[in-house]
Structure formats: C-alpha cells, structure tokens
Amino acid sequence: xxxxxxxxxxxxxxxxxYYIDLKSFLSAPALALRLRRGLALYSANFMIAQQLAxxxxxxxxxxxxxxxxxxxxxxxxxxxxxxxxxxxxxVAFVPVVAGGPIMRDLRANxxxxxxxxxPPDERGCQVKGVFIEAREARDDERPMVIDQWERxxxxxxxxxxxRVTTDAWVTWPCLAIRLRVQALFDQTPGPGAGARLx
Amino acid sequence: MSVTLESLASCWQGLIPATLYTCSLDGxxxxxxxxxxxxxxxxxxxxxFQFFNKSRRNVxxxxxxxxRVIDPDTSQCWVLRLRLVRSETSGPVFDRMALRIEAIxxxxxxxxxxxxxxxxxxxVLSIEKALDELAPEGVAGEGREVxxxxxxxxxxxxxxxxxxxxxxxxxxxxxDSILAGIDEAFNFHHSMILVPSEEPNVLVTIASRGYPExxxxxxARIGEGIIGVVAEARQPIRIAGLLRAMLYAHAxxxxxxxxxxxxxxxxxxPGLAQPESQLGVPLLVRGELVGVLCIESEEPYRFHxxxxxxxxxxxxxxxxxxxxxxxxxxxxSIVDEPAALxxxxxxxxxxxxxxxxxxxxxxxEVTYYEGDExxxxxxxxxxxxxxxRILWKVLTAHEATGRTDFTNRELRLDKSLNLPEWKDxxxxxxxxxxxxxxxxxxxIRLVSTARGRFALDLAGDLRLASRP
Numbered sequence: 001x002x003x004x005x006x007x008x009x010x011x012x013x014x015x016x017x018y019y020i021d022l023k024s025f026l027s028a029p030a031l032a033l034r035l036r037r038g039l040a041l042y043s044a045n046f047m048i049a050q051q052l053a054x055x056x057x058x059x060x061x062x063x064x065x066x067x068x069x070x071x072x073x074x075x076x077x078x079x080x081x082x083x084x085x086x087x088x089x090x091v092a093f094v095p096v097v098a099g100g101p102i103m104r105d106l107r108a109n110x111x112x113x114x115x116x117x118x119p120p121d122e123r124g125c126q127v128k129g130v131f132i133e134a135r136e137a138r139d140d141e142r143p144m145v146i147d148q149w150e151r152x153x154x155x156x157x158x159x160x161x162x163r164v165t166t167d168a169w170v171t172w173p174c175l176a177i178r179l180r181v182q183a184l185f186d187q188t189p190g191p192g193a194g195a196r197l198x
Numbered sequence: 199m200s201v202t203l204e205s206l207a208s209c210w211q212g213l214i215p216a217t218l219y220t221c222s223l224d225g226x227x228x229x230x231x232x233x234x235x236x237x238x239x240x241x242x243x244x245x246x247f248q249f250f251n252k253s254r255r256n257v258x259x260x261x262x263x264x265x266r267v268i269d270p271d272t273s274q275c276w277v278l279r280l281r282l283v284r285s286e287t288s289g290p291v292f293d294r295m296a297l298r299i300e301a302i303x304x305x306x307x308x309x310x311x312x313x314x315x316x317x318x319x320x321x322v323l324s325i326e327k328a329l330d331e332l333a334p335e336g337v338a339g340e341g342r343e344v345x346x347x348x349x350x351x352x353x354x355x356x357x358x359x360x361x362x363x364x365x366x367x368x369x370x371x372x373x374d375s376i377l378a379g380i381d382e383a384f385n386f387h388h389s390m391i392l393v394p395s396e397e398p399n400v401l402v403t404i405a406s407r408g409y410p411e412x413x414x415x416x417x418a419r420i421g422e423g424i425i426g427v428v429a430e431a432r433q434p435i436r437i438a439g440l441l442r443a444m445l446y447a448h449a450x451x452x453x454x455x456x457x458x459x460x461x462x463x464x465x466x467x468p469g470l471a472q473p474e475s476q477l478g479v480p481l482l483v484r485g486e487l488v489g490v491l492c493i494e495s496e497e498p499y500r501f502h503x504x505x506x507x508x509x510x511x512x513x514x515x516x517x518x519x520x521x522x523x524x525x526x527x528x529x530x531s532i533v534d535e536p537a538a539l540x541x542x543x544x545x546x547x548x549x550x551x552x553x554x555x556x557x558x559x560x561x562x563e564v565t566y567y568e569g570d571e572x573x574x575x576x577x578x579x580x581x582x583x584x585x586x587r588i589l590w591k592v593l594t595a596h597e598a599t600g601r602t603d604f605t606n607r608e609l610r611l612d613k614s615l616n617l618p619e620w621k622d623x624x625x626x627x628x629x630x631x632x633x634x635x636x637x638x639x640x641x642i643r644l645v646s647t648a649r650g651r652f653a654l655d656l657a658g659d660l661r662l663a664s665r666p
Contacts, residue, residue, distance in 0.1 A: 063266070065219045065229040072279070073219035073227050073264045077330045098330035115217065115229035122449035126229060160441055160474070160498065161214065165273050168334040185252070187230065189446055190312075190453025194230075194251045 046088060046181045052125070053083035056090075059151025060116040060124075064092050064177065066105035074101040078114065079171045080148035088181055090114065090127060093137055093145045093174040103175065106131035112179050115187060119155045124187035125197070129179040137174040145174060201325045203237055206269060206276060210237045211499050213270035213439035218245060220256035220263045228252050233446060235267055236295050238319055242283065244291050246299065247316040254318075257282045263320060268331060270439075270499060275331030280320035292317040297435045301427040301478075302443045303450075312450045355383040356512055363519045368646065369625050370632070372523050373405035376491075376516055381407055384505070386493045388470055391481075392418060392425055393489040393520075393626055396584050396618065401429055401490060404630050409469060414633040415581060418490075425490050428478035432487060434513075436506045437476045438499045475500035479509050481517035488517040527606075527625040530649040560641050560658035566590040567665050575639045585631035587615050590664075592644070596654050597662055606650040628652065 048056070056062075062078035076098035082091040092114055094102060106112055110131040117124030137145065149171050153163050184197040209216075216232040230253050234246040245265070247254055257263055261282035268275045286292045296314040303312035359379040366372035377389050388408035392401035399420040406413040418425040428435050437443065473494040481489040491513050495501065565574045572582040573589050581589065588609060595601050606624055609615060617624060632644045632652075641658035 061215070063217050063219075063229055065227040067221040067225060067227045070262075071221045071223070071225060071260050072262050073221050075217065075219045075229065075264060075266060075277075077275075077328075095330045098328065109225060111225055111227055113227045113229045115231065117215070117231050119215075120445060121452075122231070122446050124231060128226065128228075159445060164334070165214075165270075166331075168273060168332045170330045170332060188449055188453055189231070189233065189248070190450035192453060 046183060048083050048087040048090070048127075048181060048184070050087075052184075053087065055118075055123075056081050056083055056116055056125075056127075057148060058118075059148045059153075059155065060118050061152060061156075062092070062114060062116040064094055064102060065113040065115070066102045067109070067111060068101075068105050069108060074105055076102050077169065079174055080145040081114070081116065082144075089132065090129065090179055090181060092177045092179070093141070094177055095170040096136075096173045096175055097170050099175045099177075102177070103134060106134070106177065112177075114179075117187065119152075119161075120158045122189055126185040126187045127179075127181055128183040128185070129181045132178045132180055134175050134177045137172075137176045141176070142172060146171065201276070201327075203240055203243065203322060203325070206267065206325075207237070207503070208269050208271045208499060209267040209276065210235060210243075211270065211438035212443060213498050214268040216265055216267045218253055218263060218265050220253045221260055222256045223259040228256055232265070233299070234295060235265060236291065236317070238291055242319050242321055243278065243280070244286070244295060244317040244319050246295055246314055247285070247318050248299070248312070248314060257318070265320075266328060266331075269333075272333040273331070274333035275328035277326045277328050279323040279326075281323055283319050283321050285316045285318045287316050291319065293431075293433060297427060297431055297433055298437055300431075301424040301435050301437060301476075302440070302447050304422045304427055305444060305447065312447055312454075356508065356515075358383055359512060360515060363515070366519075366523070369520070369523045369527060370629050370646070372519060373629075374407075376519075377405055377407035380493065380509075380512075384508070386477075386495065386500075386505075388473075388494040390469060390492050391489050391520075392429075392492070393623070394429075394487060396623070396627075401425060402630065404489070404626060404633075406469075412633060412637055413469070414630060414637060424476045424478040425492050428480050428490050428492070429487055432480045432482060432485075434477070434479045434506055434510045436478075436501050436503070438474070438501065440474050440476060441472065441498070470494045470496060472496060474498040477501040477506060477509060479506075479513040481513050481520065483517045483521045486521075488521050491516065524623060524625055527649065528622075561661065562639060562641060562658050563661050563663065564593060564642075565663045565665055569666055575642075578638065580638050581631060581634045584615065584617070585627045585634070588627065589631055589635075591615060592654055593642075593660065593662055596656075597660070602654045603647065604652055604654065606652075 062081055063075050064078050065073055065075045067073050076094050078092045078094055080093040084091065112129055112131050114127040115124065153166055156166065157163060186192060186195045186197055212234045216235045218230050218232050220228045222228065232245060233248055236244045238244050243265070263280040263282065265278045265280060266275055267278065292314065295317050299312065299314045362375040362379045363372060366375050373391055376391065380386050380389050390403050390406035390413060393404050395402040395417065401418045401420065403413050403416040420426050421430045424435055424437060469492070474497055475495040477493045479491045480487060481491055491509065493501070493509065563576050566586065567574070570582065571586050573580045573586040591609070591612065591614070592604055606628070609624060610617060610622065628644065635642050635644060641656065642660070643655040643657070645653045645655050647653050
C-alpha cells in the first residue's frame with residue numbers, strides 16, 4: 001500500500017488500494033463492441049433484431065420458465081438458443097431429462113418465458129412468448145448446441161467458475177422447443193431493469 | 199423434506215447466481231436472475247428485492263415462486279418451491295442483506311443506487327434436486343449436514359488468543375499479537391486493523407499482516423468499502439464471491455451511468471489485489487468505535503457464518519484490549535511525568551546520537567508542508583496530520599538542540615501539536631508514525647525506551663526544509 005502525490009501538494013493516503021479492474025476485464029474489443037451495441041436493438045412487432053439475435057446465440061446462461069394450471073412456475077436450464085431468421089421465433093434446446101414439467105405446462109397453456117444473462121457483465125434479457133411446437137433435437141443440431149454451451153462455459157471461467165463446475169450438467173439429448181416471441185424485456189440489473197423493449 | 203436448508207449453506211453465499219420464477223395472476227410466467235438468496239431459518243429464505251419489479255408484482259398477486267440455487271461446492275442445483283410470507287424493510291435479516299449490498303455498492307460508487315429495497319421472506323414448501331444441473335459423479339449432491347465446528351474455531355482458539363492479548367505489554371505488541379493470533383489460530387492469513395483518524399470520517403490502517411507491504415497509513419473513509427460500511431453501520435459484514443458481486447454491481451453502475459445518474463469512480467479495494475471473501479468486524483467498546491478488523495481471502499467462500507460469529511466475539515474482546523492499552527499507556531506516560539521531564543532536560547544538551555557518527559551515512563531530504571501538514575522524505579510521501587506534526591517537532595528539536603530523547607507527556611503539553619484534549623490517541627499516532635518510518639525510511643527510527651518515552655535514532659544525515 002503506497003501513497004500518491006499530486007500537484008504541489010500530496011494527496012493524502014488513499015493509498016494503494018488494489019482493485020478489480022473491471023474496465024480492462026471487460027475491454028476485449030469484440031466484447032466491448034457488443035456491450036456498447038447492447039440490448040437497445042429490438043425492433044417493433046416483437047421481432048428480434050440481428051444484433052440481439054447474435055447476443056442471444058453467443059452462449060449465455062439461459063433458463064426456460066413455464067407454469068402449471070395452479071399458476072406454479074416451473075423452470076429448466078437451456079443448453080442453447082436459436083433465433084430464427086424471421087426474428088419472431090426462437091428455439092430453446094432443453095435437456096430431455098428436465099423437460100417433462102415444462103412440456104406438460106406448455107401443452108396445457110402455452111405460456112413461456114426465457115431469461116438469458118451473460119456472466120461476465122450480467123447483461124441480460126427476457127423473452128416472453130407462446131409455445132408453438134416441440135420435437136426431439138436432431139443429431140445434426142448437436143454440434144451447434146454444444147458449441148454454444150461451450151462458449152457459455154468459457155464465460156463462466158472468466159468469472160472464476162472452472163469448467164469442471166459444469167462438467168456433470170446434462171446438455172444432451174435435448175428437446176427443441178419452438179416459441180413465438182411476444183415481448184422482450186431488459187433484464188440487466190440496475191435502474192430500468194425489467195423495462196419492456198420494443 | 200429430506201434435504202434441509204441448513205445442509206445447503208453454501209448456496210446462500212451468492213457465488214453462483216440464483217434464478218427466481220414467478221407467475222402473474224393472468225398466467226404469464228416470469229424469470230429473473232437474483233442478486234442474493236439468504237438463509238433465514240430452517241423453513242424460510244429471504245430474497246433480495248432490488249430491481250425485479252415484475253417478479254415483485256407477481257408475488258404480490260400470486261405468492262407462489264420457484265428458486266433455483268446452485269451449490270458452489272458440489273455444482274448441484276436445488277429447486278425450492280416458495281410462498282411469499284412477508285416483506286421486511288428493517289430487522290436483522292434485512293440489515294444483514296442490506297449491509298452486504300451496501301459494502302459492494304460502495305466499491306462501485308453506487309451507494310444509494312445499488313441498494314436493498316426489501317428482504318422478501320418466503321416459506322420453503324419443498325426442496326427438490328434439479329435433474330439437469332447435477333453434481334459430478336462421486337460428489338455427494340445430497341446436501342451436507344452442517345459441518346461440526348472446526349477445532350480452530352472453538353473456544354479454545356479464542357482462549358489462546360486471549361492469552362496472547364494478556365501477554366502484550368504495549369500497543370505495538372498487542373496489535374501484532376492479535377493479527378498473528380488470527381493467522382495462527384484461525385488460519386486467516388490476510389488481516390488489518392484500522393483505527394479512527396483525527397480527521398473526521400476517516401480510518402487509518404495501524405497494523406496489517408499477510409500483505410507484501412505493511413500498509414500502515416492506508417486510509418478508508420467511513421461508509422466506503424467493507425471497512426467503511428462496517429464502521430458506519432457498526433455491524434459485521436461477511437462477503438463471499440466478491441468477484442461476481444462486483445460484476446453485478448458493475449452492471450448496475452453501467453446502467454446507472456446510461457440513466458444519467460453518473461456514480462463517481464469506484465473506490466478501490468484495500469489489501470489483496472483480488473479478494474474473493476471479506477470479513478469486517480467493528481471494534482466497539484460501549485458503542486464507541488475503537489477500530490475495524492478486516493480479514494480477507496482469495497478463496498471465494500472462505501469465511502463461514504461461524505467465522506463471523508467467532509471473530510465478532512473476538513473483536514469485542516480486542517476492542518476492549520486496544521482501548522485499555524491506549525488508556526494504560528497514556529496514564530503511565532502522565533504518571534511518569536517528573537521522570538520524563540527530567541530525562542528530557544538531561545538529554546536536551548546531549549550531542550547528536552552516537553549512531554550519527556560513522557562513514558557512508560545516507561542523506562535524506564525531509565520536507566514539511568505546513569499547509570497540508572504532510573511530511574515528505576526524499577520526495578516521497580511519508581505521513582500527514584498529527585503524526586506528521588509530531589515527527590516535524592521531534593526532528594526540528596533534534597536539529598536545534600541535539601536532543602534525542604522525548605516523552606509522550608511533553609508532546610501532550612505542546613500546544614503547537616494541537617492534540618485533542620479528550621482521547622487524543624497519541625500512542626496510536628506514535629505507533630503509526632513509527633511503522634511508517636520503518637516502512638518508508640528506516641534511517642529515521644523512533645525507538646521506545648520506556649513507558650511514555652522514545653528516542654530519535656538516526657542512521658543518516660537529514661536536511662530539513664519547511665514549505666508553506
């Protein structure tokens with residue numbers, strides 16, 4: 001811990017005082033660029049703009065939520081997300097092992113929510129929509145799903161959670177749950193969190 | 199329920215984000231990440247309410263909720279079905295959660311922005327093991343029974359520490375023995391003690407252990423960082439997973455800036471470059487803040503609730519010991535007045551210290567900035583405020599008369615030093631000065647010669663200069 005001087009006098013000892021330099025931590029050019037573009041890129045009519053689609057598909061921490069007839073919520077981890085080219089539909093790849101309650105709810109009432117967050121900077125958003133259909137994920141989709149999952153694990157490592165932490169988490173086989181987007185919400189913590197995005 | 203909330207103790211540290219799921223009365227589910235889930239008792243948890251307005255509106259009309267928490271020790275996810283019971287804006291649960299958030303917020307300049315609005319207390323209806331986020335094979339994912347108290351944290355360890363404290367004969371020795379005892383008895387290697395500065399709302403580091411530099415003289419402002427918040431609230435704070443918490447706070451800060459709130463630059467963390475766990479305990483005697491004890495670790499989940507309890511208990515004892523030692527040293531220096539004054543008079547005409555003779559002595563420029571009350575040595579900051587005034591008085595007296603011996607009593611009587619009449623903490627300031635010299639300019643030493651007396655010992659030649 002050391003002292004600093006400034007100008008003619010001496011700045012009293014606020015002194016050394018190490019800190020986590022989050023600015024440099026987050027300043028990888030590509031990451032910073034995406035952050036600046038941020039989440040204000042939603043289009044009207046519940047379409048997901050390309051840059052937000054890129055964000056959602058870059059490998060985030062994502063969960064799917066549903067509810068039963070007693071209005072009790074259910075949730076499961078999502079291995080990967082795909083935004084369809086029309087920007088109005090999203091496919092969530094949910095491990096089969098955890099998909100049972102979700103599918104029962106979706107078939108009964110169709111109400112669904114997805115919440116995604118990027119671990120290093122907590123940026124996130126929520127997609128609300130209605131269930132369209134579900135199927136077993138195809139083998140040819142597996143590389144894409146696992147690639148997205150691995151990119152998520154890379155981000156976890158950035159915040160000190162080693163890959164071994166998630167080694168045993170079930171990622172495949174998956175259900176491909178397709179939904180139509182009805183609303184988007186900013187989920188980044190802070191003033192304005194939860195605001196509807198149009 | 200077969201798995202208990204107690205057995206999931208690691209889940210309440212906030213190391214891995216939890217998620218909260220609710221549903222509106224019209225049947226629309228909502229999902230949100232949570233800043234913190236806290237253990238309340240065997241049947242209840244508390245969720246931090248900061249920003250999740252939709253979640254809050256949902257539980258107000260439909261109290262059913264679901265939380266997924268991940269045990270950082272096993273990676274097993276647990277699904278808790280909850281029912282909202284009440285929302286607290288005061289009380290021990292709220293205070294505990296709010297202080298933790300406030301300490302983190304202060305590091306990011308977010309006090310007042312990143313804050314706890316309420317602690318929502320939920321009854322836990324069931325605990326289920328998630329089927330997707332599993333513990334690795336061979337790792338018990340069934341939750342753990344509360345670990346039996348580690349012998350290091352038992353009363354015996356505290357007893358050992360109290361013996362060390364009793365054996366200390368000076369404030370210097372006392373502070374070192376406290377931190378050494380914490381290191382050896384509790385295995386907490388990085389710690390520091392700060393005491394109130396004569397400057398309002400500032401704490402100054404008077405002792406530290408386990409850091410590359412001793413850090414004496416480093417300051418913390420009341421209300422800033424874990425140390426400042428502990429001092430302000432006079433409550434202990436334990437933070438685990440500080441990196442993630444800081445990232446969360448950083449996200450809030452960015453959003454606040456975008457909203458035009460413009461929080462100031464973050465306050466740097468003291469001590470370790472990247473602390474993951476911090477434990478701060480106020481040192482109080484009858485409500486008076488004697489200091490703050492801060493312990494750090496680079497491990498994300500180093501300090502457990504029992505540690506906080508043990509250190510808090512120990513802290514109350516430490517506070518009394520420090521205050522008693524300060525009072526004792528002060529009293530002894532006053533009682534010793536005639537002898538001290540005689541000694542001072544006897545040495546007033548002595549030649550410069552014997553150690554001043556000899557070849558190849560270093561030369562140092564010592565400059566006192568009167569306006570700022572700061573002493574610089576060879577262009578580097580040494581110390582400020584009262585310790586600076588004391589050093590300047592001693593050095594100028596030595597230059598003028600050759601005196602080397604001084605007494606605390608004469609310092610107290612010297613109006614030019616402007617000591618407070620009540621609780622001047624002179625001994626603490628002298629200790630701070632002595633340790634800063636050891637760190638920054640070992641050629642100037644203030645050697646304790648007896649209770650209330652010290653000698654100036656110079657191993658180099660000084661050139662004194664005073665600036666406005």
